Amino acid sequence: MVEIVRNSETDPCEDLLDGLRRGRPAAGQDPVKRSQIIDGARRVFIEKGFEAASMNDITREAGVSKGTIYVYFANKEELFEALIEEERGTIFKNMYDMLDRADDLRQTLVKFGKVLSMKITSARVIQAQRTVIGASDRIPDMGARFYERGPKRGHDKVVTFLNAAIERGLLEIDDVDLAAYQFTELCLAGLFRQCIFAYRTKAPTQDEIDHIVRSGVNMFLKAYGTERLAEEESHEMIAIEAKS
Amino acid sequence: MVEIVRNSETDPCEDLLDGLRRGRPAAGQDPVKRSQIIDGARRVFIEKGFEAASMNDITREAGVSKGTIYVYFANKEELFEALIEEERGTIFKNMYDMLDRADDLRQTLVKFGKVLSMKITSARVIQAQRTVIGASDRIPDMGARFYERGPKRGHDKVVTFLNAAIERGLLEIDDVDLAAYQFTELCLAGLFRQCIFAYRTKAPTQDEIDHIVRSGVNMFLKAYGTERLAEEESHEMIAIEAKS
Amino acid sequence: MVEIVRNSETDPCEDLLDGLRRGRPAAGQDPVKRSQIIDGARRVFIEKGFEAASMNDITREAGVSKGTIYVYFANKEELFEALIEEERGTIFKNMYDMLDRADDLRQTLVKFGKVLSMKITSARVIQAQRTVIGASDRIPDMGARFYERGPKRGHDKVVTFLNAAIERGLLEIDDVDLAAYQFTELCLAGLFRQCIFAYRTKAPTQDEIDHIVRSGVNMFLKAYGTERLAEEESHEMIAIEAKS
Amino acid sequence: MVEIVRNSETDPCEDLLDGLRRGRPAAGQDPVKRSQIIDGARRVFIEKGFEAASMNDITREAGVSKGTIYVYFANKEELFEALIEEERGTIFKNMYDMLDRADDLRQTLVKFGKVLSMKITSARVIQAQRTVIGASDRIPDMGARFYERGPKRGHDKVVTFLNAAIERGLLEIDDVDLAAYQFTELCLAGLFRQCIFAYRTKAPTQDEIDHIVRSGVNMFLKAYGTERLAEEESHEMIAIEAKS
DNA sequence: TATGAATGAGAATTCATTCAT
DNA sequence: GATGAATGAATTCTCATTCAT
Structure with missing residues (x-):
């Protein structure tokens, strides 16, 4: 509005103004x-x-x-959406890294299951999920977008992982998509709903999660594991025994 | 409180008294x-x-x-709580009746699993759960109360049912509590979170549920079923074949 | 609406209905x-x-x-007005009886002053006055009516009384109307405003009132009493002394 | 706080700094x-x-x-209290200044009495007092606070003034506290209650107040004045006569 | 005539958003 | 570009009054 012509050499306000202007x-x-x-x-x-x-x-x-x-x-909703977007990124970042290493199957599943279960049921993540769910009446698609870019992508990675294991002859799965869901659910057995409804006010302990995940992986492998897997595992057992 | 037996045909006070009693x-x-x-x-x-x-x-x-x-x-919160209480009653009413009949195990699990899965993922029930979750920030314990009187009670009934099956020698379960959760989760595999985040905008179809539950029950029985169960099932198979 | 024809001789509801109807x-x-x-x-x-x-x-x-x-x-205001009207009647009823007896002047003033002071500062009367004052913004004239039919009438009686005393040669007063107000104010010295503003939360004690009224009457008689009064009082003193 | 002396003619930062300092x-x-x-x-x-x-x-x-x-x-009550506080300040400001000058006693009392009577019965002040009284049911202590910081403080100043006069041998008072109340009441004789109950719809005239106050001061001095006061006053009379 | 459930205008207060500075 | 004081629509809840029973 006001055009101020100044001699920048001599102007005593120079520094101040410069600081405000520079690289803004x-x-x-x-x-x-x-x-x-x-x-x-x-x-x-x-x-x-x-x-x-x-x-x-x-x-x-x-x-x-x-x-x-x-x-x-632009408004409260957009701010919230941006936040959720960021939060989603943080939550699911690195969560599936474990699946990239082609390690021993059972151990990989257990390790991954633990990470998954711990993350999803951590106080912060539960709170964030609750907030998303609560706001989805107001902001349609917000929940869907969150799910699609978060849990859904994770799920896809699990599917890929399982297919690789099938390829390796370690698993025999009829409906891989379903199996991936089953695996996830087993790792969260009883936890997710308890946390999301605030029936549990604290995140599950490490031991609880260990127990649940181990049991889930057993179940999963009993259902979908092949002979080959059994053999490999026994080899590994021997290897482990040998080590100790 | 006071039981008044009157012959309504002849009593000329009828209208007056009626007005007082029924009234508004x-x-x-x-x-x-x-x-x-x-x-x-x-x-x-x-x-x-x-x-x-x-x-x-x-x-x-x-x-x-x-x-x-x-x-x-008294206020908005009380109205909401009353609504949720009613809704909870409606949702979980009769949901667990199936477990009272000591029928063939696999079939009972399948039937029950379908009912459970269908109910929990029905549009109305999902909406109600979302609303409860969203309101829990405002009304503490509301979610916990909902879970406790709804899903938790159902879970207890599943536990009881599994114990009975163990008694009958049909199942062999280490941690029954966990197993009950596992069963429930398997029946909802992939569905609950998809619905609650509105990723799925429609309730799953009957076929989807059938497929998921059947697969879940298989997994569950593979993990926890005994020899005895296998025998019984084969008998039944024969019986069923005989029928057809 | 419903025309009920009944034979009142035989109708068992007779008594009941009669009771309701009779003399209503x-x-x-x-x-x-x-x-x-x-x-x-x-x-x-x-x-x-x-x-x-x-x-x-x-x-x-x-x-x-x-x-x-x-x-x-007809409405809340009318109910309130009726109440105030009644209250006013109760408050000022009998308050001025003392002035009708042509007793010893000083003693009459003291006795009356005490009654006046006690009544006006009693918790109930103060509360009523406060309520009237507070409501007068809403209901114009309500305060005026209260004052006119209550305090004003009392004031008139005091004027009459003082005139009688002047007649008897006991008082010499220039402005009787003002003198009547002065007397009243002296009996309430410090009390009325303290009570009405709830600075005092309890009614004054008997002793306080005694002290105030006695001092007020002294002041009043010093200002308006005649020689004749002094004589009469000394006579009475003697009479009283003789008694004791 | 910080006094900045600048030559506004030549300072190019003027506008900017000004905006920051004065601002909103x-x-x-x-x-x-x-x-x-x-x-x-x-x-x-x-x-x-x-x-x-x-x-x-x-x-x-x-x-x-x-x-x-x-x-x-913060809310309606706080706004009201702030208003009353301000109003109280305005009302009682300077009201008691007269008492600080050690002038002729009778004249001082008359002058002060007039100011007091005029202020307290002015339309605005009466309205304010009525509002305070009416609100005291809602806001406890509001009336008490008003009285304490307003009329009560004034009363204390009157007491101090009377004590000084006693010291000077002009007054002889048994209960100075009571005397101070009596003086105030005499100056308002008949006025306060008439005004507060809206029986009087207009503030009293100057003449009315003159008459009432003069009469009240007379009464007061007749009751509490000493010989010495009489002497001083006669001296003054002479002085005044001499003047005219 | 008496009742008291129902009404709905209006109360105090909050808060997302704007826009002058 | 940044600020935060001001805005006023919208919120929950109250209560004098009405009118069907």
Whole structure:
């Protein structure tokens, strides 16, 4: 609005103004500020849920002004969606790495099952899932998008993994897709619904998870394991025994 | 309280007394009106979730005045809780009847599994569960109460059923509690989370459920079934073949 | 609506109906019920003030139905006015009797002053006055009417009394009207405002009132008493001394 | 706090810094807006009383939005209390200044009595007192607080003043506290209750007050004045006569 | 005539969003 | 570009009054 022509050499305000101007990203483009907002939003949304979280709370928590938030996110819903997107990324990041190594089948399943079960039932992730579920009435497709890009992708990786094991002759599975679901469910047996309904107020212990996953993997392999698997496992047993 | 036996044909006081007795139900006591309110509330809460549902919406949907709602329910939360309580009753009513009949084990498991899976994943029940989960931030213990009086009780019945089968020598189970969870999860394999996150927008088909439950029961029996079970099943097979 | 033809000789409902019908006053005419309503209203209005008192409270307290109240009183305000009218009657009833007896002047003033002071500062009367004052924004003229028919009438009686004393040569007063006010104020010195603003939460004690009234009467007689009064008083002193 | 002396003619940073320094006052900190709200509130509360005044009315009258009011005052009660506090300050400000000058006693009492009587019975102050009294049912201690910080403090100043006069040998008073109340009441004789009950709809005239106060002071001095006072007053009379 | 369930306008308060600074 | 004070629509809940029974 006001065009100020100044001689930058002599202007005593130079430094100050420069600092403000230099390298300032375009509106809504500064990734640091964006993170700052999302971090504040996370704390508030996760604690209070979508509706009960107020933009003022987020403002305070994020340490930015309300106006700024509205530069980065069109409204509360968009902010929430962005947060969930990020959260999803964090949750499922690395969760399936284990499946890439072609290790001993049983052990891989157990290890992966534990990671999966622990992540999905961790306080933070449960809270996030609850918030997504609660908000999906308001923001249609939000839950679907979350599932598709999170659990669904994971599921696909499990399918791939199982197919590889089938290829190796270790498993014999009629409906691989279903088997993948079965495996996941067995690893979470009793836990997911208890956590999501807040019947359990604390995440399951390591021991609980160990017990559940081990039992689930047994069941799974009893159902789908081949002769070959049995042999391999006995070899390994021997190997392990030999080691000890 | 007072049982009055009257010959309604001849009693000229009939109308007067009748008026006093039947009359209008006491404030907040008319079950018809109560139902009317709850029905309206159900439609609104289920559609919008707890927070987004406004008492005005419910007023409109229920066709009663705002004041009347507040005669029947102290506030929005109590109305919601009453609705959820009712819903829970409806959902889990009769769901476990199948387990009371000591029928052929595999068939019972299959039948029960189908009912369970169908109920839990029906559009209405999923919506209700979503609403409960979403409201738990606001109304602590609401989710826990729902789980405890619903799924938890059902789980206990499954445990009892499995114990009976163990008694009969049909199953051999190390951790019955876990096994009960496993069974339930297998019947819902892949379905529950897909539904609750609205990834699936429609309830699974009968065929899908059949396939999943059958596969789950197979897995379960492969893991926990005894020799004796196998024998019994083959007898039954023969019986069934004889029939056809 | 329904015309019921009955043979009153043989009708077993006769007594019951008769009891209901016999001597029933016209709508809104039964003085007993009216009292019952006003009594309930008094308790509620005095305790909560005009606005905070709800018709439901009054209904409960009075033990009559809401409809009935509206038969006797057109609305909340009218009920309140009727109550105040009655209350006023009770408060000022007999308060000025003392002034009718032509007794010893000083003693009469002291006795009357005590009664006046005690009544006006009693918890109930203060509460009533507060309620009237608070409601006068809502109901114009209500306070004026209360004052006119209560304190004002009392004031007139004091004026009459003082005039009689002047006649008897006991007082010499320039402005009798003002003197009457002065007397009243002196008897309440410091009390009225303290009570009405709830700075004092309890009514003054008998001793306090004695002290204040005695001091006020002294002041009053020093200002307006004649030689003749002094003589009469000394006579009386002698009489009293003789008695003892 | 920090006094910055700058030559605004030449400083190119002027606009920027100015904007930062003056800027907009912090939320709920702008005294102008606060006054605006209180002024609107005063009009509404005084006219309608606490309960009958709606926040919407105040919003309209003050010309600010509802939200803004709630930034400055937590709720209706706090707004009302702030208003009363301010009003109290205004009312009693300077009222007792007269007592600080050690002037001729009778004249000082008359002058002070007039100011007191005029203030307390002015339309605005009566309205304020009525509002406080009416609200005390809702906000306990509000009336007490008003009395304590207003009339009570004034009373204390009168006591101090009387004690000084006693010291000077001009008055002889048994119970100074009571005497102070008596003096105040005499100055308001007949007025306060008439005004507070709205029996009088207009404030008393100057002449009325003159008459009442003069009479009251006479009475007071007849009761408590010493020989010495009489002498001084006659001296003064002479002085005054000499002047004329 | 008496009843009290039902009504619905209106209360206080909150909070996502805007826009002047 | 950033700020945060101001906005006012929308929320939950109350209660004087009505009117079918």
